[in-house]
Amino acid sequence: MSSDVCANDSSTWDYMNPESSIISNFDLLCYPTWWLTLTSFVFYLGMILGCVFAGLLSDYIGRKPALMILLFLEDLSLGLLLIAESYQVWLIFRFFTGLFIGYFVVSKVLIVEGLKIQYRHSFLAAIWCCFALGFLFLALLAYVFTKYIDMIACIVLLVAFLWGIYLFGIEESLRWLLVKRKEEQASYLLGKISYRNKVDLPSYNEIRKPQDDDFNMSDLFRLNESRYLMTILVILSIVSFYILVTYTIDVGNTIFQITSVPVNLLVVGVAHLVGVLLAAVSCYFWGRRATVSSLHIIILGLLVIICALSMYVVVTMVSSIGVRCLSAGLVYFYSLYSLEVFATPLRAKAMGIITSGSAVGGLLASFLDFFNMDQDVDLSFQIVTIVAVFVVTIGTFSLRETKGAPLPERIETMPQILPYEQWCQCTADNPENHPLLTSPQFTHIHVNNALTSDGRTIRNMDTQSWMGQNWLESLSSTTPSGSSGRRRSI
DSSP: OOHHHHHSOGGGOOOSSOOBOHHHHTTOTTSOHHHHTHHHHHHHHHHHHHHHHHHHHHHHHOHHHHHHHHHHHHHHHHHHHTTOOSHHHHHHHHHHHHHTTTHHHHHHHHHHTTSOGGGHHHHHHHHHHHHHHHHHHHHHHHHHOSBHHHHHHHHHHHHHHHHHHHHHHOOOOHHHHHHTTOHHHHHHHHHHHHHHHTOOOOOGGGSOOOOOOOOOTTHHHHSTTTHHHHHHHHHHHHHHHHHHHHHHHIIIIIISOOOOHHHHHHHHHHHHHHHHHHHHHHHHHHOHHHHHHHHHHHHHHHHHHHHHTTTOHHHHHHHHHHHHHHHHHHHHHHHHHHHHHSOHHHHHHHHHHHHHHHHHHHHHHHHHTTSOOOHHHHHHHHHHHHHHHHHHHHHHTTOOOOTTOOOOOSGGGSOOOOOGGGTTOOSOOOGGGOHHHHSTTSOSEEEEEEEOTTSOOEEEEEESSSOOSSHHHHHSOOOOTTSOOOOOOO
């Protein structure tokens, strides 16, 4: 920026661009670049704390109350951005928008705990596709409104509308009610499900209860059943989100030299949508384990190409777009896998910590913007990123397949990491050997039409225990032998 412009008082400035931003709104034109990157930094800082708090809150007061409280506070913090009179005050409110973003964690736990097994990956894909569509929606708002304050006001009204829909349109997690022994609420919800689906369900006293919720946050890293999984998934979330944020910036600004906000958001939204869809399709056909290992190997190859062939602009551009797309698929994967692998008493806490790992990755990416890196320093960071992805890739080989497996309800039924001699195992675990189905606590299990042609997925299960292959059918009475066992979905 010209020193002549910065020497004059900001009240004398006349902006040529009609678009309003925090730069023009708070006269930040002559401030150093790192001052502007604080917007992302404080957001991710709040997100680190908020996601952990969201997991604890949803375990303490319930999934739905936690979702409604956090979504209300998120909408309120967004509304406060509209009245901020200085950049410092705006940063404080921006921190709170990150602090209350934990509603996203609670919503995923609430949805997955009430879904049939065959719908889990598709619903999580839908959530992350909506995240991508949010970029496209912001692109539309940025095109319609020239002032960013008008964009925020529109988003505040939309969130308030959705809050009203969620208040009356969603139910509490039945799994959480059973864990907390909420007999009255669980009995009411069982009756509601029975009426809506025209099936006979067992009473509260007839249902086998899951493990009591007598675990704290430290147990995730203390228990043998969870600490290795937590370590791998937290590191995976940090690296994945760091790459996603870094190449979100590069795709829009550095590669295509895009200065238009609507076009930039459009490019990012499309890249994210493609990556999530590719990962979802791969999880459906090839399973979780093969998907995450393949994504890491491909990203590792693309990062090496970017580092080694940086002088070729076209190659770098294509490789960077590929990294941005596939990193979105990794974010979708660890969300899905974290929900599938942890027992109900630990699920929300684990999801909160792992999502906080994502915020750490975003914080690292925004922290690098504080430095004006020359080419040698930038190359060093690229090499560090390659090494980090390589280490995480090795770690993904130890993850067990969870496709087609029921959600674990007790700590001892959680799938453990594979020993190194089984890392090259490319097929999914046989469901008959799954720890949840072979646990002594689950008795009277009878499998009809036991396995599909690929030997991996149970079609129909008749069970007198409270949990099985199908969430609704596991609560309903046993299906007579030879019947189809079909039910209407919840």
